[in-house]
Amino acid sequence: MRMTEFKKRRRSLMRMMSKGDIAILPTAPTMTRSRDVEHPYRPDSDFYYLTGFAEPEAVAVLRPGHEGGEYLLFCRERDPEKELWNGLRAGLEGAKKRYGADEALAIGKLHEALPRMLESSERVYYAIGSHDELDRRLPEWIALTRAKSRSGIRGPREIVALDLILHEMRLFKDKTEIEAMRQSAAAAAEGHKRMMRACKPGMPEYRLESEFLHECAHHGARQASYSAIVGGGANACILHYTENRDLLRDGELVLIDAGCEFDYYASDITRTFPVNGVFSSVQKELYQLVLDAQHAAIAEVWPGNSCDAPHKAAVRLLAKGLIRLGLLKGPLSRLIKKEGYKRFYMHRTNHWLGMDVHDVGDYFQGDKPRPLQPGMVLTIEPGLYIPRDCKEVAKQWRGIGIRIEDDVLVTAEGHEILSAAAPKEIDEIEAWMAS
């Protein structure tokens, strides 16, 4: 993504602030995996959204209209010894030249410099809960400015929840973000196709996960956007099953919920398919029902429609189908009102998708679900999960778990399914697996 994009976003945020205000935005800490091994570093999404800066130990400061420069970046200084071991750093010069900061200071100077900046600030924009140390220190520093009131220092009068403002911005994806999300979904869709082709009875579930990661990396998406769920048979009924250690069995379905991150944008796709490549008639019945519900839910994705409409449509179709197949008893209206369908469909149908897999942004305006608008991206992911020990339904249905999940962009005309390349119609899946 070009640096001008990040600059545009900083501008948009600063337009919502006034001269004399300050926004303080720390990035994420590094995380230890074990002893001296760290998890791969991932910057904080809000921080990256405004800076494009992916190094740890950084804090961005925005001061609209400030004479000395509006954008100050605290970051690590260059250090040949550390860079030899751990990789190059932008350093203070790089922060300005490559990342567009007007001013850059060593991160070690934060404690000295930030209290002084607060002294001359009216309002502080900060996301409380975003950084352990700043959460503790900011109130202390603000209190210290009060103590100087006799020397004419006023200090901040207000603290504004920066996260709420940024999250509303992030909910609406701009052109470059949409392009990154297309790429993310396209890579993950190829990953799903590869798993379908690789799948054979007797394989461990993790083998499919490895095929997925391989394909995504091949398309430039080296990180998964969450731990893949590869659930064969009844493992598909454990919603967050990530052990992925069992063997895939002939005659069973496998549910795979796997997505990747491309340029810090997530995809989130689920496909369910027969381990041996051919659906049984019982599997077909249940699968087609989930697929119909998913089509119905996707059809509700258009600008102006309620963001709750896809879920309502999915629930209605699933409940109706469950009555028809004899898994639940009607009447339909009662089943929906009393939420009896939750026995087999216990999660929601959609969530926002973006830099985070369960992306930020409000779902409600006041007490009403908000309308969908162009630029929003959401998943549509209905499912059915019939527990293995579910005595109240005929044996043939037990231990089947199905979910179908796509990533959908709201457009001015309706929607675009970003993950459409991954097959999901029954005949498409069978043909692809046989090819």
Ligand code: GLY
């Ligand atoms: N993969 C997480 C979800 O589908 O929400």
Ligand code: MN
């Ligand atoms: Mn998912």
Ligand code: MN
């Ligand atoms: Mn999802």
